[in-house]
Amino acid sequence: MAELTHITPIEYLKGVGPQKADVLKKELQIFTIGDLLHYYPFRYNDRTQFHKIRELNTDMYAAQVLGRLIGLQEVGEKRAKRLVGQFKDETGSIELVWFQSITFLQKSLQVGQVYVLYGKPSEFNGHLSFTHPEMEAYQPHAKQIGNQTLQPIYSSTEKLKKFNLESKGIQKLVQQALEIVLRTITEEVPTYILQKHALVSLPQAILAIHFPQNQQELSQAIKRLKFDELFYIQLKLLRNKQLNTQKFRGQVFNAIGEKFNTFYNERLPFPLTNAQKRVIKEIRLDTKTGAQMNRLVQGDVGSGKTVVALMAMLFAVDNGCQACLMAPTEILAQQHYTGLQELLGADICNLKILTGSTSAKQRRIIHEELENGTLDILIGTHALIEDKVKFKNLGLVVIDEQHRFGVEQRAKLWRKNTIPPHMLVMTATPIPRTLAMTMYGDLDISVIDELPAGRKPIKTVHFFESSRLRMFGLMREEIAKGRQVYIVFPLIKESEKLDLLYLEAGLENLQVEFPLPDYRISIVHGKMPAKDKDFEMQRFVKGETQIMVATTVIEVGVNVPNASVMIIENSERFGLSQLHQLRGRVGRGAEQSYCVLMSSNKLSKEGRLRLETMVRTNDGFEISEVDLQLRGPGDISGTQQSGILDLKLANLATDQALLAEARETVIAIFKEDPELSSPENALLKRQLQRKNTGIAWDKIS
Template sequence: MNNQQFQTPIEYLKGVGLSRADVLKKELQIYNFEDLLKHFPYKYIDRTRFYKVREIQPDMPYVQVLARLTQKEIIGEKRTKRLIAQAHDDTGTIELVWFQGIKWVEKMLVPGKVYVLFGKPGFFNNKAQMAHPEMELYIPGAQQKGNLTLQPAYNSTEKLKQFTLDSKGLQKLIAGLLEQTAKDIHENLPDYIRNRYKLAGRQESYRNIHFPNDANQLNEARYRLKFEELFFLQLKLLRNKLLRTQKFKGNIFESVGDYFNEFYHHKLPFALTNSQKRVLKEIRLDTQRGVQMNRLLQGDVGSGKTVVALMSMLIAIDNGFQTCIMAPTEILANQHYQTIKSLVGEGFIEVALLTGSVPNKARKVIHQKLEDGTLNILIGTHALIEDKVQYKNLGLVVIDEQHRFGVEQRAKLWRKNIIPPHILVMTATPIPRTLAMTMYGDLDISVIDELPAGRKPIQTVHFYEAQRLRMFGFMKDEIAKGRQIYVVYPLIKESEKLDLKNLMDGTEIMSREFPLPKYRISIVHGKLKPAEKEFEMQRFVKGETQIMVATTVIEVGVNIPNASVMIVENAERFGLSQLHQLRGRVGRGAEQSFCILMSNEKLSHDGRIRLNTMVKTNNGFEIAEIDMQLRGPGNIEGTQQSGVLDLKVADLTTDQEILQQARNLVIEIFEKDPQLAAPENQILNLAFQAKNAGLSWDKIS
C-alpha cells in the first residue's frame, strides 16, 4: 500500500476538500488515501435477507422488509407533526413513521407500490413499527442498489456528522476511493504463501472487507488482511532481531568467578527455584555467544527477578564489567538499591544509587567511580542516561518495567559502551503470550513461573459495603498479631462525577475506627512532596504505624514483609493488572497474607468478572489473559506508547492462531533466506522495504 498514490493527502479525494479533510484528520487520524482505505467497518448490517412482518421481534437490530404501501397521512400540528404510513406483506402490517423531512418524504411515497424497507424495528401498541426507514422502490428482477449485501457501518463522531460524514458519508467516500484506486492495490505476498494458506487476493480483499456480498466473502477478506498485518509485524520484529545479532557484537562473559560463587554459596539467603535456575542458565548461554543479549524476564510479583538480575550482574563483574539497573521511579530504584545492598552485605562489591534526589557532591563521587571502574553496580532512574554519566566498561544493563521508558531513553544506554552492553528487561506485569509475541517479538523471553519456597498463596476475598464491620474486625485481629495493613483508595479527593470512597474520607473513617494512641496511621498519596511521602513510608517500614492509607503510589516498589493485609476500596474501579500488582505488595513474609476487595453492591458485568478472577486465582499469566479479553490488547499498560500495536484489522484476543501461523512462517523464511534475496521472496523484500522506509534498526522498537 506504499504506492505513491495511496500517500496522497485526503483533501485531494473527490468529495472531501479542505474543511472535511481537517475534521477527518482531527477526529479519525485519516491523513491520506491509505488511512481512509484502512478505516475498516466496525460491524456489518445484514441486508442479505428479507424478513416477513410476522418474524419481526422488538429486540432485533436492523431488518429489511419487502412490503406494499397502502396508505399515508400527515397528522398533528407544527411541533407534533408527523407522517404515518402503512405497509403490508402476506403476514401482517407494519407502521412507518417520520418526524423530520416530512414534506419531501410524503412526495416520494406512492400507495400501491412495493418498497424495500430497511430500519430498526420497534413496537407500539403491539404493532410493528419502523421510524425513519430507508426506502427503495422494488423492481422485480432488477439488482437492488444497497440491499442483499452486508452493509458496512463505520465509526464516526458528532463533529464528523456535522460535515455529513456519518457512517453513510464515510461509506460513500470509501466506495469512491476504491473505484479510483483498487487497480493499484498490488499484491505483497508471494504465490507460495497465498497458496499454502489459501489467502484471497489483496485487491479483492480490500473491496470485500468494505463491501462484501455475503459472509463468506467477508471472512475470506478478513483472514487475508489479518494474516498480512500480523505477518509483516512479525517480519519487522524478527528481521530487527536478525540484523541486530549480525550488527551488534556482544561482550563475552567467559567465566563464572569468585563474586558469583561467593554470593551463591555463602550469601544467598534461600534456595533458588527451578525457574530461577533455568533463567540464569539461559542468560549464561546468551552472554557466552559473542552476540548482544536482548532478553525479557517475565515474573510475577515476588517471584525473585531481582535476585536473578543480581546474579547475572555478578557474572558480568566477574568478567571485568560494570552493570546498572534502570527503574522508572525513585521509589522503585530505591527499592532495588535496598534489596541488593541487603543481599550482598558490606564490603563485597561497590553499589551506588543515582536519582534526581542525589546531591551534587555525592553525584560527582559516583561519576568519578564510574569512570575509573571502581563502581560495580549503579542503580537509578533515567538519571543513568544523562550525558555526564560515563562508564569505564558497561557490560550489562537491567531495565525494570521497561514499558515506562521510551525507545530513545533506552537507546541512550547502549551507546554508553563501544560494544553495546547485554540487555535484560524485567517486568512484573505478566504479559499474555500473544502480546509478548508482538510487543517483545524481537526479544528472547524467559519466564519465572513459580514463587520461592515458603511463600503461602495470598487469600483473596470480595466483600460488599454491608460487610465493612466484619472487615474492621478482621483488621483489628491482624494488628493484634503484630501485622500491618495497607488500605488503598482510587482517588485523593471526592469527584463530583464518580461516587467513590476517597482517601480523605477514608482516613477520617479509619481514624474513628482505629483511634490514637492504640493505633497509628500513615497517609501516602501522589500530591505529597517526596520528603513527606518518604517520611510516611519510613514510619510504616519501621513499624511505627500499623495502617497505611494510600492511593496507588504503593503499587510498585514497596516491600514490607510484615504487611499481611491489602484492602482495596472500590476495587471494581481498578483494572485487573493493577489489582494483581496491589495484591503483590503483601505475601512477602512467611505469614499467611490476605487481600480484601471492597465494592458496592451494584457491579458491571466486567467488574464482576474482574473481582471473581482475583478471588479465583493468584496466577498472573491467567489474570493477564482475562484482562486482555476484557480490555483489549491496546489498553494493556504500556502497549499504547509502544507503537507496535497499531493494528487495523487483526485482534490479538481472537487472532492468536493467525499470529502463531504468521510468526512460524517468518521464522521458516529467515532460516532459509535471511536476506530475503531468493527470487520467490523479491515481492516480500520490496513490500518490506516500502513499509519500513526511513526506519532505523539501531534501536529496540
C-alpha cells in the first residue's frame, strides 16, 4: 500500500473500512486523514490533578481521587439491582454505584485495594456519590500515579456509537493517524511569522491539541491553531480586496456639481454630524480613484445613513451617472422614496420608485427614462434586478440592510453597467469590530457613530409584571400629549410550550384598559396578508390609530417620528440586537421617548444581563459587543447558516486580540510585499492558491 498522508481518504486508515468511512463522512464531514486530525477534542479529562474526598462537590465536571475500596456489595433485585461500593481516603468516605457490568466488576474489584478513581461527583439522598466511576489499581512503584495526562474527549453521535466510534473510538483512530502521518505534516506559516508571534510548529500543535502532556502544552497548541484560522481568513480577505482594486475599474467622480451643492447649501434640513462628514469624505475619495468602491456604512438607528447615501447618489448624478437604492421590503423602499422626495424637492433631480406594486404604465415610463438617461435615481426592491430594468449608465448602487440580499441578487446589479458601479452597502445593525474584520474584511468600513443634534436619548426602563399599571400609566400620559405607542409581542397565539403573554391575549387586555372610541389600535403581524399589513401600518403612520400592537415584523419598518413609547412584552425572550432594533422605532422626533422592557419575575442570568445592558446604554456598538459575548458570531450575523465563518477553535468573542494581531501581520506583509514574491513569502503564495479556509468567499460582496 502507498504511504498514507493527510490527504489520504479516511477509509484507508486501518480499522475504518467503507461502512465506518461512510458514517464519518455523513456525521462529521471527515473525508480524509487530515480532516480527522482537524477534528479537535471539545474538552479534556484532567487526570493530572488529584482531589481529597472532602474537596468534592457536584459543580465539578469530573474529579480524580486516590483512596481505598473498603466495601462492595450487590443490592436490590432484577431491574433495581446495583453494585454499591464504599471508598475512603484520610479525609472521608464516599459511595460508589454501578448499574451495569455488575458480575464483571465483582470479579475485578478487590476490597482493601488502593485505587485511582475518576468520575463525576453527584448527590443522592443528601450524600455525595460517584455513579459508574473509572477504577484503576494504584501501583506505588510505577513512575506515575494512574493516567496523569489530559485525556481528549471528542463529540460523537448515536450513529457513530453504533460503529464503536464514541469518544474513545475516535481517539484510537486519531492516535493511529498521528503515528502514521505526523512526520509528513508540513508547515503552513513562514518561520519568521512563527518566531515573531512565539508560535509552536504545526506538527507540535496538531499532536498537542489531541494528546497534551500538560495545560501549558495545550495552551500553546490552541494559540497556534487559532492563529492559523484567523491569519488565513485575513490573508484571503485582504488579498481579495487588493485584487478587486486592481481588477475592477470604476467610474471616476471628479466633480462636486450643481445638484450636490444645491442640496447641501439649500435643502439640507439639519447640520451634518462630524461622523456623517467623515463618511461622505471617505466615499468622495473612493470614487475619485478610478477603482470600484466597495464600502460598508454601518450606523446606529437614526444616525443619518440615508442622508449620506443620498449625497453619494448626488455625486454620481453630478458626474453623468445614474444611481439606485435597493431596500429589502416594499415598506422600506416606500419610506426611502418618500424621505428622499421630501429632502430633494421636485427640481434637483428625477427620482422614481420601482416595486412589485408599480403599475404597468409607470413601469414603461421608468424603463424608458432609465434607458435614455433622464431618470437620475431609482429606489426599489428586488424589482431593480429584473433583466428588463436597464440603465443608461449606472454609476452607484446603494444596498440597504445588505445582509437580507443574496450574492446573486447583488451581482445582478453589478452587471447592469459595462464599468461595474460603485457599491455602497448600509446596515443599521451595529457589527462588533471582530465580526466586521472577518465578515466584511475585504470591504472598506465606515462607521457613523454620532446621532444628529437635537435627538434626545431614549429612556429605557425594565418593569416586572407587577409594575404593569405603571406601564399603562405611561401610555396614557404620552397618548394624552398626542403621541403614539408601539407594543411588541413575541408570539401571535397562545403557545403550550412557552408561557408568554401572546399577542391575542395582550390585545384583549388592552381593549379593556384602552376602550373605543377614545383609543384606536392597529394590529400587525407576520401571518397577515401584505395588503392588510400595509393598511394597518399606514393608519398608524397617518396618526389614525394611537397604539400599534405587533410582533417583531416592525423591527425594521416605517419611520413614525410621533411614536414616543416602545413597549416590549416578555423582553427576556428577545436577543440584544433585536431589542435594540425595536427600541430604534421610537426616538425619531424631537420629543423625549421611552422604551419599556416588560418581563416575568423569573429571569435567567443571561436574560438579566441583556435587560441590564439595554437599560444602561443606547450605544448599539457596545450592545453588539455584549451580544457577541452572549450569543456568538453565528447567531448574531447568520454566518453559521451561510458558512461564511467556520472556525473550529477561534472565537470572535474571546479572541479579539489574536484576530487583531493576525490582521495587522497580514497588512504589514502586503505593505512590504504586495505580490508575495519574496522567497520568505513563497509559502504564503502557495497556501493562498490551494488552501480551503472554510469560508464561502463568494458570499462577501
